[in-house]
Amino acid sequence: MMKFIPMVAAALTLTASAQAQEPGAAPSPNQIVASASADEWITISAExxxxxxxxxxxxxxxxxxxxxxxxxxxxxxxxxxxxxxxxxxxxxxxxxxxxxxxxxxxxxxxxxxxxxxEGKAKPLPEGLRVMEEADYTTTTVDVTLIHNGMELTEDNRVQFAAMDWSQTEDPDFHNVSPDVRTTQTTHTFAGWHQRDSYSQWVEFFQSWPVSSEGETGDAPWWxxxxxxxxxxxxxxxxxxxxxxxxxxxxxxxxxxxxxxxxxxxxxxxxxxxxxxxxxxxxxxxxxxxxxxxxxxxxxxxxxxxPQAEQPQFEFLSTESETFAQYAEARANRRDPFFIVPAGGADICNIPVPVRRTATQ
Amino acid sequence: MMKFIPMVAAALTLTASAQAQEPGAAPSPNQIVASASADEWITISAExxxxxxxxxxxxxxxxxxxxxxxxxxxxxxxxxxxxxxxxxxxxxxxxxxxxxxxxxxxxxxxxxxxxxxEGKAKPLPEGLRVMEEADYTTTTVDVTLIHNGMELTEDNRVQFAAMDWSQTEDPDFHNVSPDVRTTQTTHTFAGWHQRDSYSQWVEFFQSWPVSSEGETGDAPWWxxxxxxxxxxxxxxxxxxxxxxxxxxxxxxxxxxxxxxxxxxxxxxxxxxxxxxxxxxxxxxxxxxxxxxxxxxxxxxxxxxxPQAEQPQFEFLSTESETFAQYAEARANRRDPFFIVPAGGADICNIPVPVRRTATQ
Structure with a gap:
């Protein structure tokens, strides 16, 4: 009885740092994230x-x-x-x-x-853009693609590594060099996806949860x-x-x-x-x-x-193998507290791991 | 520009009390709830x-x-x-x-x-029940049913009014009087239901969100x-x-x-x-x-x-017509702020309306 609270504590953990894993026990989602390799983490621009x-x-x-x-x-x-x-x-x-x-x-x-x-209300700065309602969604993704491991930009390197190019419908796409392709694509984003109560297709785009219409993951996305x-x-x-x-x-x-x-x-x-x-x-x-x-x-x-005060953060690539394992473990908890794996996870219950690295 | 905040405010409302409805405008979920008739509300027992x-x-x-x-x-x-x-x-x-x-x-x-x-930890009271893991779910519902508007108990009166008895698989059920039936049933609960990321069947049981396995809404429930x-x-x-x-x-x-x-x-x-x-x-x-x-x-x-200090609450019957309209409006907002109805709603985004009536 005296051990009641800490066991409850361990039971309900979601966000605590990874703890020592018992031999033979299935890893928790946090333990999986802790095992990610350095190149699966993507630096967030200070901009x-x-x-x-x-x-x-x-x-x-x-x-x-x-x-x-x-x-x-x-x-x-x-x-x-x-x-x-x-x-x-x-x-x-x-x-x-x-x-x-x-x-x-x-x-x-x-x-x-x-x-x-209201007389004290601040005047707005000049140069603000006025956006349209159509901009709540997007139908075109300008991406620079890679092939055969050739890296075109740092930012989208991992994102499109798992892309199934054969399904791309844009005919221009297939006419350019297979090693270096720059295109506007209506292709679905790669990686984990599922349907939920709101949509037939929800997934992650460069770590951001996004949704689309229809059953194929095609545009528009939001x-x-x-x-x-x-x-x-x-x-x-x-x-x-x-x-x-x-x-x-x-x-x-x-x-x-x-x-x-x-x-x-x-x-x-x-x-x-x-x-x-x-x-x-x-x-x-x-x-x-x-x-x-x-x-x-x-x-x-x-x-x-000032450079010395800039915080530095990185996120776990949602195209990485470790993220796929993490998402699967969020849907099917097998670490010691759990009895029945859920068999699924809402996209908002798969928070993308983000961590502070250092202030320079 | 001066009207910015209150419009935003109106925009994001979910829980505010029902506001005056513009002529011709679709009602908000809260306005629908405000229109419920008195007999659609069910008193919560002080126990x-x-x-x-x-x-x-x-x-x-x-x-x-x-x-x-x-x-x-x-x-x-x-x-x-x-x-x-x-x-x-x-x-x-x-x-x-x-x-x-x-x-x-x-x-x-x-x-x-x-x-x-820990020496100060309280001793537990005597008489506590020790529950089993099997009790996290339930496979049998003891219910007293009604028919032709005959009311057997106050608590389940509305819950089972919409039940489709013809689908009840229990043969004993069909052998008792059609006006007064008491049975153990494996029948699904009546009313709103859907699938989501976790289950093929989620619904409300006497105002509580519950889930079941499989595609038919049969037991077990949790x-x-x-x-x-x-x-x-x-x-x-x-x-x-x-x-x-x-x-x-x-x-x-x-x-x-x-x-x-x-x-x-x-x-x-x-x-x-x-x-x-x-x-x-x-x-x-x-x-x-x-x-x-x-x-x-x-x-x-x-x-x-003391009687005078007992709070009184009631919930909107999840079997009521007004609840069905409310759930539909939560899934498809058409009140003035909204442009695109979602087309669905997570069960946890359909909070069951509960209101305090009075302290006696």
Whole structure:
């Protein structure tokens, strides 16, 4: 009886660091990830990292949140806007204004449409792009492909290694050199995929959960609202939002928002500083008492920070063999606590491993 | 531009109270629920409600959490234990010891297996049942059925109204009076059902999300780990836990725990007091600093409270016509914010409407 809690603890682990594996026991998903080789990890560009400093908590502890921005071909107009907001200092001294349980945390300028303070609303920076609703999905992926192990770019090297080129329908694709091909493709992304309650085809694109229509994984594709994903608040259609208002998911994946709002990234560190904020008591979780808002002091693109302060992160390639084993183990837990493997896993229950490597 | 935030707000609503519906606009899920008739709501027995008082927050605000216990035929041995723990006062002065982001909040006696304080661990009450792993699922439902509108019991009146009796395989069932039938049935539960990433058949049983094996919805059945569901911590197999350690889900549904651990209820009010607690910094989200634990002052079965203090709740019958409309609207949002209906909904994204009626 005295051993009760730690066993429960071991029982419920999902995110703890890999623990010593008992001889003969099946590895946990975390132990599988810990066994990945160095070349299965892909460095995230500092240009794709945002460092958001919240005001310290009531005990004076710092609260840093790191976001990763989404790569092409998804949502790039909004992503460019977000870098512009950050680089112009527009995000500095805004605040978290809304926390709705099992839904979203949302931040922005609290003075917009506030009858008492709207005169203080910040003017938007110049040069923002206005995106269309069609851009919530994408039908064309510009990719540089590789063949026979020849590496064309560092970024997509692993992504397309497992691609079944024979299925590519683009006739131009087959007319270029088999060793070096650059094309627009409607081919499905390679690797793990499945159907779920929302779609016949969900999969990972360069570590991002994406969905498509139909049963074959063909275009259009769009990103999925999993826990921790970051999106762009907007008004009623046809407004698509600029990036001035952002939110992140703090509950069960609200997939009904997919294709209805732009997803632009995800929180990769410090999520607990957002998810544990007090829920707002107003409609939709807005704070009725302005003093409950959490101040956002600064938001910086990591590449703009002094070299020594730039955080470094990498993700496990979703095309790697280790990721395939990890996804399988998430669907069929065989490590010692489990009795009955589930036989499946929701894509949002296969969080892509991301780790901080070092601050230079 | 000045209208930005409130439009965003309206955009992202899920749980706000029903708002005025624009003429011609499709109703939101909440508006559909608001239109339910009184007889579609089912009162929750005070015997199935637990009132858990946490210590006040740092500003002195009270924190009350209300849990609903699961009905037969699911997990009843643990549910009986939980009433025994509550009635013996065993839960008084325990604490929340673990908060792991996107996973669980767990509470119990912090002195178990604590080298510094284990001598202070509470002795368990006498009379606890020891459950078997087979009880994580159920193969037989004892139900009292009705026919031609004749009401046999208040609790299952609506549940079985929509049942297609012609499909019942039990031959004895067809030999009793058509007006009054009491039987053990292997029949599937009636109403909304679908397949998902984990199962060919998920549905609602008297408002609880449940799953089954195979493609026909036949036994065995088991409850599903959706957001806010409450389960029983345990050690390694064959331990099944007593109910001394409980947890609730604060993230994306961890369905891999289904059939591996007993689910016994759900949080129906005050969830934000648990989900917003600071995350623990130790392995698995345990607090390394005991002062971070949140004290649980009392846990009472509502029926034991003075009549005037008993909270009253009801849920929308999952067999009702309004629930069917609500579930369909959750899967296909057509209210003004939405552009593209999802075409489906995860069962954990169809939270069963529960409302407080009054404190007597």
């Amino acid at each position: 794709d990292l945002l460092v958001m400093m919240l005001a310290p908590d009531r005990d004076g502890n710092p609260r840093e949140v790191v976001l990763q921005l989404m790569p092409a071909p998804f949502s790039q107009g909004w992503v460019e806007n977000i870098r512009l907001f950050a680089r112009s200092g527009w995000y500095d001294n805004i605040s978290v204004n809304r926390v709705q349980d099992n839904y979203v945390v949302q931040w922005g300028d609290p003075n917009y449409d506030n009858p008492e303070t 990103p999925i609202h999993c826990y921790g994903m970051v999106g762009v608040g907007r008004g009623y259609s046809p407004d698509t939002g600029s990036g001035a208002e952002l939110y992140t998911v703090i509950g069960h994946a609200p997939r009904h928002l997919d294709r209805n709002i732009a997803l632009v990234g995800r929180v990769i560190e410090g999520m607990e500083h957002l998810s544990s904020l007090p829920r707002g008591k107003g409609d939709l979780g807005f704070y009725t008492d302005p003093s409950r808002r959490t101040a956002i002091q600064t938001v910086r693109v990591a590449s703009d920070l | 199935d409600l637990l009132v858990m008082m946490l210590a006040p927050d740092r500003d002195g605000n009270p924190r009350e959490v209300v849990l609903q216990l699961m009905p037969a035929p699911f997990s009843q041995g643990w549910v009986e234990n939980i009433r025994l723990f509550a009635r013996s006062g065993w839960y008084d002065n325990i604490s929340v010891n673990r908060v792991q982001d996107n996973y669980v909040v767990q509470w119990g006696d912090p002195n178990y297996d604590n080298p510094e304080t 409850p599903i780990h959706c957001y806010g569901m409450v389960g029983v911590g345990r050690g390694y197999s064959p331990d099944t836990g007593s109910g001394a350690e409980l947890y609730t889900v604060i993230g994306h549904a961890p369905r891999h725990l289904d059939r591996n651990i007993a689910l016994v209820g759900r949080v129906i009010e005050g969830m934000e007091h648990l989900s917003s607690l600071p995350r623990g910094k130790g392995d698995l989200g345990f607090y390394t600093d005991p002062s971070r634990r949140t004290a649980i002052q009392t846990v009472r079965v509502a029926s034991d409270l």
